[in-house]
Amino acid sequence: MIPVEARTCESPSTKFQGVCLNAKNCAGVCTGEGFTGGQCSSLKCYCTKTC
Template sequence: METMRKFFPAITVVLLLVVATEAMAPGQSGRPCETKSLRFEGFCMVEDNCANVCRTEGFVDGRCSTFVRNCICIKPC
Protein backbone atom coordinates (compact mmCIF):
# COMPACT_ATOMS: atom_id res chain seq x y z
CA MET A 1 0.00 0.00 0.00
CA GLU A 2 2.91 2.33 0.74
CA THR A 3 4.32 1.88 -2.78
CA MET A 4 0.94 2.82 -4.23
CA ARG A 5 1.08 6.12 -2.34
CA LYS A 6 4.50 6.81 -3.82
CA PHE A 7 3.40 6.21 -7.42
CA PHE A 8 -0.03 7.85 -7.26
CA PRO A 9 1.21 11.45 -7.82
CA ALA A 10 3.32 10.36 -10.81
CA ILE A 11 0.40 8.48 -12.36
CA THR A 12 -1.85 11.49 -11.81
CA VAL A 13 0.61 13.84 -13.54
CA VAL A 14 0.95 11.51 -16.54
CA LEU A 15 -2.83 11.26 -16.92
CA LEU A 16 -3.19 15.04 -16.70
CA LEU A 17 -0.55 15.49 -19.41
CA VAL A 18 -2.39 13.08 -21.70
CA VAL A 19 -5.70 14.88 -21.16
CA ALA A 20 -4.09 18.31 -21.66
CA THR A 21 -2.45 17.19 -24.90
CA GLU A 22 -5.76 15.95 -26.28
CA ALA A 23 -7.51 19.17 -25.25
CA MET A 24 -4.92 21.34 -27.03
CA ALA A 25 -5.56 19.72 -30.41
CA PRO A 26 -9.32 19.59 -30.96
CA GLY A 27 -10.53 18.28 -34.31
CA GLN A 28 -7.31 16.44 -35.03
CA SER A 29 -8.88 13.13 -35.85
CA GLY A 30 -6.02 11.98 -38.05
CA ARG A 31 -8.06 11.96 -41.22
CA PRO A 32 -7.71 14.61 -43.91
CA CYS A 33 -10.47 16.98 -44.99
CA GLU A 34 -11.18 16.89 -48.71
CA THR A 35 -13.02 19.29 -51.01
CA LYS A 36 -13.38 19.71 -54.76
CA SER A 37 -11.00 22.23 -56.31
CA LEU A 38 -12.57 25.51 -57.36
CA ARG A 39 -9.90 26.39 -59.96
CA PHE A 40 -9.11 23.06 -61.63
CA GLU A 41 -10.76 22.77 -65.05
CA GLY A 42 -11.45 19.63 -67.06
CA PHE A 43 -10.93 15.99 -66.22
CA CYS A 44 -8.28 15.20 -63.63
CA MET A 45 -5.86 12.73 -65.19
CA VAL A 46 -2.48 13.79 -63.74
CA GLU A 47 -2.25 13.92 -59.94
CA ASP A 48 0.70 16.35 -59.98
CA ASN A 49 -1.32 18.95 -61.90
CA CYS A 50 -4.16 18.61 -59.40
CA ALA A 51 -1.78 18.89 -56.44
CA ASN A 52 -0.18 22.04 -57.89
CA VAL A 53 -3.55 23.73 -58.39
CA CYS A 54 -4.63 22.75 -54.88
CA ARG A 55 -1.46 24.25 -53.42
CA THR A 56 -2.27 27.57 -55.13
CA GLU A 57 -5.66 27.39 -53.38
CA GLY A 58 -3.95 27.00 -49.99
CA PHE A 59 -4.28 23.25 -49.56
CA VAL A 60 -1.54 20.79 -48.64
CA ASP A 61 -2.07 18.31 -51.48
CA GLY A 62 -4.47 17.17 -54.16
CA ARG A 63 -5.56 13.96 -55.86
CA CYS A 64 -7.81 12.86 -58.70
CA SER A 65 -11.10 11.25 -57.71
CA THR A 66 -11.60 7.71 -58.92
CA PHE A 67 -14.82 7.70 -60.94
CA VAL A 68 -15.79 11.27 -61.80
CA ARG A 69 -12.14 12.41 -62.30
CA ASN A 70 -12.51 15.62 -60.28
CA CYS A 71 -9.54 17.28 -58.61
CA ILE A 72 -9.91 16.83 -54.84
CA CYS A 73 -7.90 19.16 -52.59
CA ILE A 74 -6.67 17.88 -49.23
CA LYS A 75 -5.82 19.60 -45.93
CA PRO A 76 -5.63 18.49 -42.29
CA CYS A 77 -8.93 18.81 -40.43
Protein backbone atom coordinates in the same frame (compact mmCIF):
# COMPACT_ATOMS: atom_id res chain seq x y z
CA MET B 1 -1.83 8.21 -24.15
CA ILE B 2 -2.66 6.66 -27.48
CA PRO B 3 -1.23 8.37 -30.58
CA VAL B 4 -3.94 9.79 -32.81
CA GLU B 5 -3.67 10.10 -36.58
CA ALA B 6 -4.74 13.37 -38.13
CA ARG B 7 -7.80 13.21 -40.34
CA THR B 8 -7.63 14.35 -43.94
CA CYS B 9 -10.40 16.60 -45.21
CA GLU B 10 -11.27 16.74 -48.89
CA SER B 11 -12.93 19.49 -50.91
CA PRO B 12 -13.51 19.90 -54.67
CA SER B 13 -11.05 22.31 -56.28
CA THR B 14 -12.55 25.63 -57.29
CA LYS B 15 -9.79 26.51 -59.77
CA PHE B 16 -8.95 23.22 -61.51
CA GLN B 17 -10.40 23.15 -65.03
CA GLY B 18 -11.03 20.14 -67.22
CA VAL B 19 -10.78 16.42 -66.61
CA CYS B 20 -8.44 15.35 -63.81
CA LEU B 21 -6.09 12.65 -65.07
CA ASN B 22 -2.82 13.71 -63.42
CA ALA B 23 -2.69 13.92 -59.61
CA LYS B 24 0.44 16.12 -59.74
CA ASN B 25 -1.40 18.81 -61.72
CA CYS B 26 -4.32 18.61 -59.31
CA ALA B 27 -2.03 18.86 -56.27
CA GLY B 28 -0.28 21.89 -57.76
CA VAL B 29 -3.55 23.75 -58.27
CA CYS B 30 -4.72 22.79 -54.79
CA THR B 31 -1.49 24.04 -53.23
CA GLY B 32 -2.20 27.39 -54.86
CA GLU B 33 -5.66 27.32 -53.25
CA GLY B 34 -4.10 26.92 -49.78
CA PHE B 35 -4.44 23.15 -49.41
CA THR B 36 -1.61 20.71 -48.72
CA GLY B 37 -2.30 18.41 -51.68
CA GLY B 38 -4.83 17.04 -54.10
CA GLN B 39 -5.92 13.90 -55.91
CA CYS B 40 -8.08 12.88 -58.84
CA SER B 41 -11.30 11.04 -58.12
CA SER B 42 -14.05 10.34 -60.68
CA LEU B 43 -12.16 12.58 -63.16
CA LYS B 44 -12.45 15.57 -60.79
CA CYS B 45 -9.76 17.28 -58.72
CA TYR B 46 -10.23 17.13 -54.96
CA CYS B 47 -8.01 19.18 -52.65
CA THR B 48 -6.83 17.74 -49.35
CA LYS B 49 -5.61 19.13 -46.02
CA THR B 50 -5.30 18.00 -42.42
CA CYS B 51 -8.40 18.85 -40.42
